[in-house]
Amino acid sequence: MSDLPEIPPDDEDEFGVVKKFCYVNRKAPYGTVYALESLEMVLISAAFDQDVSVVFMDDGVYQIKKDQETDGIGIKNFSKTFRALEGYDVEKLYVSKESMDERGLTTDDFLVDVEVLDQAAMSALLAEQEVVITA
Amino acid sequence: MKFGVLVNEGPFTHQCSDSAYQFTKAALEKGHEIYRVFFYYDGVNNANKLAEPPTDDRNLMANWSKLAEEHGVDLVVCVAAALRRGLNDDILAPGFRISGLGQLIEAGIQADRLVTFGD
Amino acid sequence: MSKLHTVNKSPFERNSFDSCLKHAEDGSAVLLIEDGVYAAVSGGEVATRIGEAAGRLKVYVLGPDLAARGMTEDRICDGVSVVDYGGFVDLAEAHDAVHSWM
Numbered sequence: 177m178s179d180l181p182e183i184p185p186d187d188e189d190e191f192g193v194v195k196k197f198c199y200v201n202r203k204a205p206y207g208t209v210y211a212l213e214s215l216e217m218v219l220i221s222a223a224f225d226q227d228v229s230v231v232f233m234d235d236g237v238y239q240i241k242k243d244q245e246t247d248g249i250g251i252k253n254f255s256k257t258f259r260a261l262e263g264y265d266v267e268k269l270y271v272s273k274e275s276m277d278e279r280g281l282t283t284d285d286f287l288v289d290v291e292v293l294d295q296a297a298m299s300a301l302l303a304e305q306e307v308v309i310t311a
Numbered sequence: 312m313k314f315g316v317l318v319n320e321g322p323f324t325h326q327c328s329d330s331a332y333q334f335t336k337a338a339l340e341k342g343h344e345i346y347r348v349f350f351y352y353d354g355v356n357n358a359n360k361l362a363e364p365p366t367d368d369r370n371l372m373a374n375w376s377k378l379a380e381e382h383g384v385d386l387v388v389c390v391a392a393a394l395r396r397g398l399n400d401d402i403l404a405p406g407f408r409i410s411g412l413g414q415l416i417e418a419g420i421q422a423d424r425l426v427t428f429g430d
Numbered sequence: 431m432s433k434l435h436t437v438n439k440s441p442f443e444r445n446s447f448d449s450c451l452k453h454a455e456d457g458s459a460v461l462l463i464e465d466g467v468y469a470a471v472s473g474g475e476v477a478t479r480i481g482e483a484a485g486r487l488k489v490y491v492l493g494p495d496l497a498a499r500g501m502t503e504d505r506i507c508d509g510v511s512v513v514d515y516g517g518f519v520d521l522a523e524a525h526d527a528v529h530s531w532m
Contacts, residue, residue, distance in 0.1 A: 193420050193421075195419065195420055197416075197419060200529070202446075202449065202531075202532075209352060210352065213351065213352055213391075213392065216391065216412060217351075217412060217415065217416075220411075220412040220413055220415075220416055221416045221419070223413070224413065224416045224417075224420070226416065226419075226420070233449065233453075234445060234449055274452075295452055295453065298453055299452075299453045299454070299455050300455070302433070302453055302455075302529065303431060303432075303433065303455045303458075304431070305527060305529075306526070306527055307419040307420075307425050307527060308425075308427075308433070308527055308528070308529040308530075309317065309419070309425070309427060310427055310429070310529065310530050310531065310532060311319060311352065311427075311429055311532070312523050314519075314522070319532075326438075326464045326465075327438075327464075330438070330463060330464060333494070333515045334515055334518055334519065336515070337514075337515035337516045337518065337519045338519045340516070341516060341519055341520075343519065343523075423523075424522050424523070424527065424528055425527075425528070426436075426522055426528045426530070427528070427530040427532075428438075428530065429438075429530065429532045430438075430532055
C-alpha cells in the first residue's frame, strides 16, 4: 500500500447517504492477501464519509498484532497502516473477546486501540450493520 | 431491488465466480437490477480475455461478458488489484472496465443489498 | 432488521460455520452454499449443531450445490429448507443485509 487515499474535503458529500459499513476480518496476515487489500477498502470507504466499523475475529485478530517484522519473508509490512485509520476517522475497531482468549492474546498485544466485545455484544454490533464486507 | 455483487476470487480455482454469476443471473431473471459487479482481490482475473478454458465446460469470462452485453451489467475491476496481478486494458475481456475501489463503496451505498462471494 | 448469513465452506474444513452460528442473531437466516452445504447433511456431529440452530435461526441450503455434491434432499437435517438461486435472491431481498462467512 504505497499511497494512502486522499481524504476529500468535507463539502464533497457526493451521495448524502451515510450507511453503516462493517469490515469483518477473520483471516491472519501474510498467509493470504486479504488482510492487506481489506485494509485498502476500509481506507477508501472512510474517504466516502461512511460510518465504518472494523471487526477482527477468529484469526483476523492476528492482523493487529504488534511487532510484525517481515524482512525475512520478503513481504511489505503493512501493519503500521492500521495506525493511520484514526487519521481517516475510522475509530470503531472491535475485537472478539473469545477469539483473543482462544489465541492467548491480550489488548497489550495490539498495535491499535480496540474495543473488546464478547459474543453477545459482537452479535448485536453485527446486527446493526447495513453493509457487511468480508474476505 | 438493486443488488451489488462483490467477487473476491478468480475463475475456476474457487467456486466463487460461478456462485456470483448464478446469483446475478437469477436476480436479473427475477426482474431485479444489478447495480454493479465489482471484482477485487484475485477476482480481477475473471476479466482476462486471454483465458482459454476447455470448451466442454463453462467459460466464466465469456459468461460475465454476456451479462454485460445482454443486460448492461456494469462489471468493474479494481485498478489497484488489477495492477498488482498484471491485468490491464490490453487484455480486458469485453464488457469489463477498470476503475477505483471507490466504485465498490459506491455500490455499497447505492445498492439495496451488497452480496460478497469469495473464499 | 435481520441478516441473511451465507456460509460457503465445509464445517470440517474451516470454522466459518461455527463462527456464523455463534454470531447470527436469533431470527436471522443462514444459507449454506458451495462446500458449506455439507453442514446440512444429517448423521454427523455437525448435524446436532444444525438442530440447535434451527430452533432460533432459519436454515437453508442451496439445492444446486447439494445436488452437485451427490447429496439428495432426503439426507439433509430436519429443519433445513432447500432453495435454488432464485430462492437465494429472495432471501437476500427479504433480509436487510447479507453477511458472507467464508
